[in-house]
Amino acid sequence: MRELTYVARRTAEWREAPDPVLQSDSDAIVAPVAAAPCDVDSAILAGHGPIPPPFAIGHECVARVVDAGESSRFSPGNLVVVPWAISCGTCDRCAGGLTTHCTSVPHMAMFGAPIGGSWGGLFSDLVRIPWADAMLVPLPGGLDPMAMASASDNWPLAWRLVAPHLRARPGARVLVIARGSIGLYVCDIARALGASDVLYVDPDPAHRAIAEGYGARTAAEIEPVHHGFDLAVESTGRVPELVTALRSLAPEGFCESAGNHFRPGELPLLEMYLTGVTLRVARDNVRAHLPQALELAASGQVDPGRVVSGVFDWEQLPEVLPERHLKPVFVRADQPVGR
Ligand SMILES: [Zn+2]
Ligand SMILES: [Zn+2]
Incomplete structure (x- = not known):
């Protein structure tokens, strides 16, 4: 599979990586179907970030489950939101809602930046999700994955x-x-x-x-x-x-x-x-309040899709992502966004 890799100021390229595999019963493997840059990604791509390249970038997507461990509640085909931070769901901090300060992983463990270990980016063809039941949140019915690509962050x-x-x-x-x-x-x-x-x-x-x-x-x-x-x-x-x-x-x-x-x-x-x-x-403990936030999105009282500044094909990521865009969303031909 390929990972979109930030390699230098205003430059990203596909790099080959081994396909991720389930490492435990509680893992899932997902394929992003609609992914977007976080606001901070534009600062990183402009060369203002604190971490030197290269690294796999991207930490916002709606994804489809393609494989799930035996103990997981998820099945292939489920559409899910992938929170940007890695959390186990059971340590004291996770239990207290401080999911971006999970003690089961190095501090700052996240997708899209190699700060607390290397978890890959969400502009990758496939991603391994540890503790899938704790991490992943089903996308509520009726919500458009393209409008909600930023539900991760x-x-x-x-x-x-x-x-x-x-x-x-x-x-x-x-x-x-x-x-x-x-x-x-x-x-x-x-x-x-x-x-x-x-x-x-x-x-x-x-x-x-x-x-x-x-x-x-x-x-x-x-x-x-x-x-x-x-x-x-x-x-x-x-x-x-x-x-x-x-x-x-x-x-x-x-x-x-x-x-x-x-x-x-x-x-x-x-x-x-x-x-x-x-x-x-404060960094956001997104997983703790994501269900409440999605409830508002699903209520129809808000219209996040208006912020989407363009829909692009997955293959255009290396050329389009380094450009200035408010909220481009990238979708792929091999993983249709429909349910
Ligand atoms: Zn972010
Ligand atoms: Zn935890």
Whole structure:
């Protein structure tokens, strides 16, 4: 089989690798049917990531099970979401919902980057999934695999950045400072869950048009809005934007950052103290809340498919992935996306 391998700045190529095989009764082998880059992949492909190439890239896909161990609840043909982080489902951390901090694997174990061991990427023809029953989540009926290719990471991350806050503060005012798909998904989910105001800030006019379609106000850039928002979401990976988000919060406001700030910077800690803000910069324990996030997707109250910026053939991955795209989705002729 082949793995799409990030080899140098703006360059990816297919490399041959042995077909994965079941290594235990609880493994599954899957074939991605609709895969997409995470927002952070564009920074990696631009050469800004912390890990030197080469490595198999990709950690967002809907996949079809092609083989499953005897103890697995899955069967060949099942359509599943593959969470980006590896988790066993039974250690203390997994049991407590901290599935990206699973103690059964090296810390940071994930698809698409060789940080906590090598688990391959999801732009590969085949992928071995350990602890399949714990890892994989069936794609709910009625959901389009192409619209939900980011259900591994960016879509449920967006749900986690905003949904629990709107539950705690109904009608909250939400500021979104973003560059890629995550902020747009946040706009969609925030509006669906009753935010009274959503301001989306992004210099890209095409991104702003999608946000406006989701009912958000938009701006290319802003100065901090004093006490303007109950919740601020930053997903740019840039510290100055994070500072603007923090300085726009109302007293006791909450700032959620999608992280991946590859460069250091200073935060306005005294101002944060005086306003009483809470900042969370955290990798997402996606597996723990994925079922709830998919429930919202399946409800029809949201429309993640609007963020898909193009559908491409699997064979086009090496040429298209390094280009600038909001959310290209790659599908394959040998694994139809239909059920
Ligand atoms: Zn990601
Ligand atoms: Zn675990």
